[in-house]
Every structure is written in structure tokens, then in C-alpha cells.
Amino acid sequence: xxxxxxxQYTLSGISTGAIYALIGIxxxxxxxxxxxxxxxxxxxxxxxxxxxxSCLELLNLPLWAAVPCAVAVSTxxxxxxxxxxxxxxxxPTPINLVIITIGGSILIRGLAMLVWGKDTHTIPPFSxxxxxxxxxxxxxxxxxxxxxxxxxxIVINKIYFYHTISGKAMRACSYNRRAAxxxxxxxxxxxxxxxxxxxxxGAVAGIIVAPLTMTAYxxxxxxxxxxxxxAIIGGMSSGISTVIGGLILGVLESLxxxxxxxxxxxxxxxxxxxxxMFIRPQGLFGKADSERV
Amino acid sequence: MKQNxxxxxxxxxxxxxxxxxxxxxxxxxxxxxxxxxxMLAIAxxxxxxxxxxxxLGHAGFFGLGAYLSGILTTAYxxxxxxxxxxxxxxxxxxxxxxxxxxxxxxxxxxxxxTLGLGIIIFIVFNETVELTGGPSGLSGxxxxxxxGISFDSDVKNYYLIWxxxxxxxxxxxxxxxxxxxxALRAVHDSEVAAQVLGVNARLLKVQIFAMSAVxxxxxxxxxxxxxxxISPASFGFNxxxxxxxxxxxxxxxxxxxxxxxxxxxxxxPEILRGANDYDxxxxxxxxxxxxxxxxxxxxxxxxxxxxxVIKQKGETGHA
Numbered sequence: 001x002x003x004x005x006x007x008q009y010t011l012s013g014i015s016t017g018a019i020y021a022l023i024g025i026x027x028x029x030x031x032x033x034x035x036x037x038x039x040x041x042x043x044x045x046x047x048x049x050x051x052x053x054s055c056l057e058l059l060n061l062p063l064w065a066a067v068p069c070a071v072a073v074s075t076x077x078x079x080x081x082x083x084x085x086x087x088x089x090x091x092p093t094p095i096n097l098v099i100i101t102i103g104g105s106i107l108i109r110g111l112a113m114l115v116w117g118k119d120t121h122t123i124p125p126f127s128x129x130x131x132x133x134x135x136x137x138x139x140x141x142x143x144x145x146x147x148x149x150x151x152x153x154i155v156i157n158k159i160y161f162y163h164t165i166s167g168k169a170m171r172a173c174s175y176n177r178r179a180a181x182x183x184x185x186x187x188x189x190x191x192x193x194x195x196x197x198x199x200x201x202g203a204v205a206g207i208i209v210a211p212l213t214m215t216a217y218x219x220x221x222x223x224x225x226x227x228x229x230x231a232i233i234g235g236m237s238s239g240i241s242t243v244i245g246g247l248i249l250g251v252l253e254s255l256x257x258x259x260x261x262x263x264x265x266x267x268x269x270x271x272x273x274x275x276x277m278f279i280r281p282q283g284l285f286g287k288a289d290s291e292r293v
Numbered sequence: 294m295k296q297n298x299x300x301x302x303x304x305x306x307x308x309x310x311x312x313x314x315x316x317x318x319x320x321x322x323x324x325x326x327x328x329x330x331x332m333l334a335i336a337x338x339x340x341x342x343x344x345x346x347x348x349l350g351h352a353g354f355f356g357l358g359a360y361l362s363g364i365l366t367t368a369y370x371x372x373x374x375x376x377x378x379x380x381x382x383x384x385x386x387x388x389x390x391x392x393x394x395x396x397x398x399x400x401x402x403x404x405x406x407t408l409g410l411g412i413i414i415f416i417v418f419n420e421t422v423e424l425t426g427g428p429s430g431l432s433g434x435x436x437x438x439x440x441g442i443s444f445d446s447d448v449k450n451y452y453l454i455w456x457x458x459x460x461x462x463x464x465x466x467x468x469x470x471x472x473x474x475x476a477l478r479a480v481h482d483s484e485v486a487a488q489v490l491g492v493n494a495r496l497l498k499v500q501i502f503a504m505s506a507v508x509x510x511x512x513x514x515x516x517x518x519x520x521x522x523i524s525p526a527s528f529g530f531n532x533x534x535x536x537x538x539x540x541x542x543x544x545x546x547x548x549x550x551x552x553x554x555x556x557x558x559x560x561x562p563e564i565l566r567g568a569n570d571y572d573x574x575x576x577x578x579x580x581x582x583x584x585x586x587x588x589x590x591x592x593x594x595x596x597x598x599x600x601x602v603i604k605q606k607g608e609t610g611h612a
Contacts (some may be wrong), residue, residue: 037401085581091588095347095399099541101535103580108573221530224410228405263420270409277406278394 004136009258010251011134015143015212018150021243022205023227025157026198028238031231032174033194036097040081040105042224046200047074047108048206049215050116055122063126071203074119077108078199082192105220112217125211130145146208153201154189154243161238226253229273235283245284297466304462304549308455312448321447325519328454329512329560332461334539334551335521336508339465341537342546343474344501345481346396347404349533350411355508356418356528357384358513360425363434363523368424373437381507392499411533418525430524436516443565452517457515461508465548476601477501537578544590553591 023045030038051073055066085104089096089253128147131138160167172180181187206215206223213219226249233245250267257265276284312321337351361380365371372540396405417424425431436445437453440563444453468474479487480494517523535558543554562572587594 037405043317087583096342096588097405098347098401099537100581100584102582103577106534107577107581111578113573190560228518264416267413267416271414273409274406277398277402281398281402
């Protein structure tokens with residue numbers, strides 16, 4: 001096996017891994033604030049890509065305007081979802097929450113199918129598609145965009161959670177919702193915030209990956225699940241360990257697809273998911289938590 | 294108990310005479326599917342409604358039953374009646390083995406893990422082309438035969454499938470009223486409390502998981518032998534979600550609820566024939582509406598609604 005080939009797979013794995021990381025952090029933010037695994041997370045990724053397409057083609061907006069527009073609309077969908085489906089739920093048991101977020105995800109996917117049809121769509125790359133050579137391997141400018149934007153989002157995320165009042169309040173909710181409520185934090189508002197942040201992040205992930213992989217009404221399912229794998233590897237943290245989780249997943253998947261069999265590419269992610277859940281349910285880097293009864 | 298028996302007898306008689314009351318070969322075909330889906334919904338309901346453990350991978354067990362039956366009868370020339378129990382035992386053992394680690398997980402984590410399992414099984418169906426035929430499917434699976442009768446028409450299949458379905462229903466009704474059923478409900482309400490009272494919750498959960506997989510596998514084998522053709526598309530993630538929808542819409546923990554849910558979701562696409570593309574919106578919407586407004590499912594929601602209407606009528610009558 002040639003070194004160049006391995007380098008090539010690793011490089012493309014890192015950029016898909018960055019996407020998984022962004023989606024995974026979205027999962028973790030909602031999970032930490034609410035205890036909900038949002039099965040509809042992948043649909044925001046899909047919405048981001050397809051809304052950008054509509055902004056570009058129907059409204060003839062330039063790219064720099066289309067992206068914020070698409071993110072804003074996806075965020076509105078996220079807020080509506082929280083308001084109309086999650087908040088009014090009378091019996092918020094884990095099983096009911098799983099079912100209702102699955103229902104939401106199917107509904108959003110179905111509506112997207114009506115709006116954009118069943119075809120796959122392409123979005124033009126942000127800055128051309130002239131390959132860049134790196135020591136025997138090549139990458140596209142879009143890969144660099146993905147890495148740069150992911151990095152920026154992670155930094156903003158860090159600043160928000162550690163240096164602003166509302167970010168700190170949100171962390172308080174994730175440690176103990178009841179205690180956070182007792183010290184005057186509006187927990188329900190924090191839940192809404194968590195949906196805003198993670199739907200926006202999901203949309204950004206969907207936009208930056210769309211020029212590479214194309215997009216369609218049903219891309220959200222797989223991307224969402226992979227993002228969840230990243231979050232599980234990272235122990236449901238909304239920080240650096242989920243990023244590492246995403247990168248590990250992306251690289252392993254890319255190497256597995258290249259060196260073993262491309263048909264089993266998706267299976268690799270789920271085998272990793274099951275192994276981690278069986279052996280280290282607290283994530284690769286987390287400490288075991290004692291269970292409260 | 295007596296009431297239960299009466300209800301079941303009434304239901305069975307209705308099922309027995311349905312072909313006489315309803316005409317049309319196409320409808321028979323749909324009713325065969327209602328039977329298979331009822332069996333599957335009950336299997337999932339044993340796990341979700343009785344024991345409170347979610348599974349988003351049951352289409353995988355259904356598919357394993359179908360493919361094992363299909364492969365054993367076509368490639369290895371097994372008699373279908375032998376292939377069916379062999380498939381069920383193999384699937385049961387697999388579910389038992391995977392059950393121990395997977396059922397340690399709870400709630401959302403269990404949902405994701407079973408979902409992952411279902412997707413892995415689906416990918417294996419697609420990729421092991423020399424065994425399963427890959428995405429283009431496996432054809433030429435023989436029909437079941439009994440005492441010289443070959444089950445090759447819709448009406449014959451109707452009686453075959455519903456014979457099995459009624460047996461599964463009776464089994465599940467009895468299970469609910471047995472010691473195991475009570476233990477399962479205890480686990481559902483509080484695993485710790487059940488364990489304190491001497492229920493081996495972990496083993497019990499694995500047993501019901503395996504039992505549920507065996508019933509799904511049986512349904513899969515029957516599906517393969519009645520359709521004579523199978524392809525991976527019938528056993529994907531979407532079908533697992535459809536099964537979940539049936540159980541939730543019908544009513545968690547209710548055997549007749551599973552029948553209602555299965556019947557509704559199987560007949561719905563036939564009724565909405567023109568609106569073919571809208572069906573996923575309807576599924577999604579139904580799931581949300583049911584969980585929000587009728588968390589007990591149709592089987593509890595409709596009587597409650599009826600009582601409410603009666604009460605309102607009574608009040609306006611007095612005024």
C-alpha cells in the first residue's frame with residue numbers, strides 16, 4: 001500500500017470528520033441542555049444545503065448573502081420545532097422524546113421532498129475546484145473552507161460557553177437543570193437557545209459539505225447518525241473531544257472505505273458506535289459517571 | 294380473563310370469515326400484509342410496550358428471518374418448514390448474544406445502538422452479493438406446502454399468515470397475564486425496584502429481546518415464502534420506523550392496539566394511492582400528533598374520546 005494513497009484517504013477523512021464534528025457538537029449541545037437526543041439534527045444539515053441552493057438559484061443572491069440566509073431559515077425551523085413539538089409535550093419520557101424527534105425528522109424530510117423534489121442537487125464550490133497538491137496527495141479548495149469554517153465555529157463556541165453570561169448559564173443547565181433554575185437561570189430559554197445554536201451549526205455543516213458531496217432531501221439521515229457517532233466517541237461533550245471523535249471517525253471511515261471496501265463504509269461508523277457504547281459508554285476520553293437512581 | 298378469551302374468540306371468528314365477507318383478490322393481498330405487520334408490531338410491542346425497551350432495528354431481525362429462510366431453501370434445498378425454525382433459532386441466539394451488551398444501555402442510547410445494529414444488518418444484506426443477491430434481491434423462494442396444499446394464492450396465504458398471527462396474539466395475551474408479564478411491567482416502571490423485589494431484570498430484558506427477535510424472524514420467513522422474492526429495500530431503517538409508528542399509534546402494551554396500528558399503517562398507503570409522495574409527511578405528522586395528544590394510542594385514546602363526547606352530550610342535554 002502506497003504512502004501517497006494513505007495520505008490522500010487521511011486528508012479527505014479529516015474534512016468529512018470536521019463535518020461530523022460540527023453535527024456531533026450540535027447533538028451534544030441539545031443533549032446537555034435538555035437530556036434529549038435530537039433525532040432531527042441531521043435534517044438541519046439537509047436544510048442548510050438545500051436552502052443555500054434556493055437562495056443562490058431562485059433569489060440570485062451572492063454566496064456571502066445566501067449562506068447567512070440559509071442558516072437563518074434553518075434556525076427558524078429549529079425554533080419552531082422546539083416550540084411546537086418539544087415544549088408542549090405532556091409526558092416527556094425518553095421514549096416519547098425519541099418518537100417525537102423521529103416524527104419531526106420525518107416531517108421535515110417529507111416537506112423538503114415536496115419543496116425540492118427527489119433529485120440530488122449540486123452547489124458550486126466556494127472558490128473554484130483547482131486541486132491543491134500536498135506531498136503526493138491532492139485536496140480541493142473546498143476542503144480548506146471546511147477546515148477553516150469548522151475551526152472558526154469551534155473557537156466561537158468556546159468563547160460563547162466560557163466567556164459570556166448566557167453560555168455560562170447554559171453550562172450550568174447541563175450540570176444540573178434544577179440547581180440552575182434555583183439560581184435564577186431561565187432553563188426553558190436555555191433549551192430554546194440550545195436548539196437555535198445546534199440548528200444553526202447543523203445548517204453550516206450542511207452548507208460547507210454540499211459542494212463536495214451534493215445534497216438531496218434525504219442526506220440528513222446518514223450525516224445526522226454519523227454526527228451522533230462522533231458525539232458518542234467524544235462522550236457527548238460540546239467541546240474538543242467531540243471534534244477529535246469526529247476526526248477519528250472521518251479518518252477511519254475514509255481509510256476503511258479506501259483500503260477494505262467502499263460498500264462497508266457506513267457499517268464501519270456503526271460498528272465503532274456499538275463498540276464504544278458497549279465498552280466505554282462514557283466516551284473515549286470521559287470518566288465513568290455513577291448512575292443516579 | 295373470561296372477557297379476554299371472549300374478545301379473542303370473537304376476533305378470531307371475524308378474521309376467519311373475513312375472506313367470505315370481503316371480495317377481491319387485491320384486498321386479500323393487502324390483508325396478508327396486515328397479518329405480517331401485526332406479527333411484527335406485536336414483537337416490537339413485547340419489547341417496547343411490556344418491557345419499556347426501545348428498538349429501532351427490528352426490521353433487521355425481520356430481514357434476517359427472511360434471508361435465512363430464503364438462502365436455506367434456494368441455495369441449500371432445505372424444506373421451508375425446516376428452514377423457518379432454523380432461521381428463528383439462529384436469529385434468537387444472535388439476538389440473545391447481542392442483547393446482553395446492548396440492553397445495558399438505556400433510553401436514547403439504546404435507541405441509537407439498535408438503530409446502528411439495524412443499519413449494519415441492512416448493509417450486510419446489500420454487500421454479501423454472492424449469498425443474498427445484493428440490492429437486486431433473492432428470487433425463486435419456494436412456497437410453503439402442507440398436506441399436498443401449496444400456499445401460492447392470496448386466499449391460502451391469508452389463512453396461513455393469520456393462523457400464525459393469531460397464535461402470536463394468543464401467546465402475547467397470555468404472556469401479559471403471566472408471572473413474566475408482571476415482571477416485565479415491573480421492569481418497565483422501575484428496573485431498580487424490580488431488581489430489589491427479586492426480578493433478574495437484565496436476564497429478563499435479554500429474554501424478551503430474543504423472543505421479540507424470534508417472532509420477527511418468523512414473520513420474515515413467512516414473508517419470504519409468501520412473496521417468493523425479497524430484496525434489502527424491505528428491511529431498511531425506514532421500515533423499523535414504520536414498525537415503531539404502528540406500535541405507538543396502536544397503543545403501547547396492547548396486543549389489539551398493535552393490530553390496529555398495523556392495519557391502519559398498511560391500509561393507509563392503499564387509501565392514499567394518489568398521494569404517494571405525501572405518505573412520509575403523514576407518517577411524521579401522525580407520530581407527532583399521537584405522542585402529543587394520544588400518548589396511550591388508538592386503543593386507549595378512542596374510548597377516552599368517546600367518553601368525553603358522551604359526557605359533553607349529556608351536559609348539553611341537561612341544560
